[in-house]
Amino acid sequence: MNSIAERIKEVRSEITEVATTQQRPPESVQLIAVSKTKPAADIVAAYTAGQRHFGENYVQEAIAKIVQVSEALPNNDICWHFIGPIQSNKTRDIATHFAWVHSVDRVKTATRLAKQRPDDMAPLNVLIQVNIDDEQSKAGVQPHQVMELAALIHELPQLTLRGLMTIPAAHAQAADSAPSFAAMQRLFSELQAQYKQIDTLSMGMSNDWPIAVAHGATMVRIGTAIFGSRKAL
Numbered sequence: 001m002n003s004i005a006e007r008i009k010e011v012r013s014e015i016t017e018v019a020t021t022q023q024r025p026p027e028s029v030q031l032i033a034v035s036k037t038k039p040a041a042d043i044v045a046a047y048t049a050g051q052r053h054f055g056e057n058y059v060q061e062a063i064a065k066i067v068q069v070s071e072a073l074p075n076n077d078i079c080w081h082f083i084g085p086i087q088s089n090k091t092r093d094i095a096t097h098f099a100w101v102h103s104v105d106r107v108k109t110a111t112r113l114a115k116q117r118p119d120d121m122a123p124l125n126v127l128i129q130v131n132i133d134d135e136q137s138k139a140g141v142q143p144h145q146v147m148e149l150a151a152l153i154h155e156l157p158q159l160t161l162r163g164l165m166t167i168p169a170a171h172a173q174a175a176d177s178a179p180s181f182a183a184m185q186r187l188f189s190e191l192q193a194q195y196k197q198i199d200t201l202s203m204g205m206s207n208d209w210p211i212a213v214a215h216g217a218t219m220v221r222i223g224t225a226i227f228g229s230r231k232a233l
């Protein structure tokens with residue numbers, strides 16, 4: 001099996017290829033390496049290969065690894081992204097350890113994150129998670145609720161609303177996600193028309209990211225293709 005460094009290099013060159021096909025600069029697509037369930041040593045290996053943005057889903061696990069990684073790599077410049085479901089009793093840990101949160105989907109979470117963001121840290125970058133395929137099992141607001149939540153987040157100085165995130169319904173054929181990504185691209189344009197700082201559309205995972213990039217994704221969240229498959233938790 002290839003090393004983490006080799007797989008990162010491969011994913012990066014594929015991103016360059018897909019972006020170029022779309023007549024977009026390769027650096028307009030940011031790679032978030034999703035390291036959930038993987039040990040700190042894997043994060044260190046990816047960092048050594050030049051990766052700087054990492055995504056984590058579980059607060060307790062993430063904080064333990066953030067500590068381990070900072071011991072192995074003092075003064076590292078990793079940018080940590082929280083991409084998992086948010087429980088109210090975990091907002092303080094998220095607000096104090098992360099630079100980005102992709103999964104904000106309710107007013108209560110946003111106000112807690114704002115209140116708990118330390119004064120000496122830059123505003124927390126926030127994405128609104130959209131349940132684009134209206135799945136019972138998934139977090140996220142419905143498309144028609146985006147503008148209302150955006151307006152509220154916009155009023156909180158400790159948060160900077162940067163855009164939208166989604167996880168579309170699973171399909172046997174990744175191409176079948178295209179209509180969902182297209183719908184997100186339209187919502188994103190509407191949000192951009194309203195707020196000038198909106199620049200981030202987080203969508204696409206190991207199996208479907210090229211289709212997401214074809215529909216304007218600016219961040220892709222890739223785990224398996226970099227770190228290998230995960231054991232079920």
Ligand SMILES: *Cc1c(COP(=O)(O)O)cnc(C)c1O
Pocket residue numbers: 034036057083084167205206207221222223224225
């Ligand atoms: C696990 C996860 C990913 C990465 O998924 P892969 O299929 O392993 O690339 C991306 N986004 C979210 C929100 C996740 O939970």
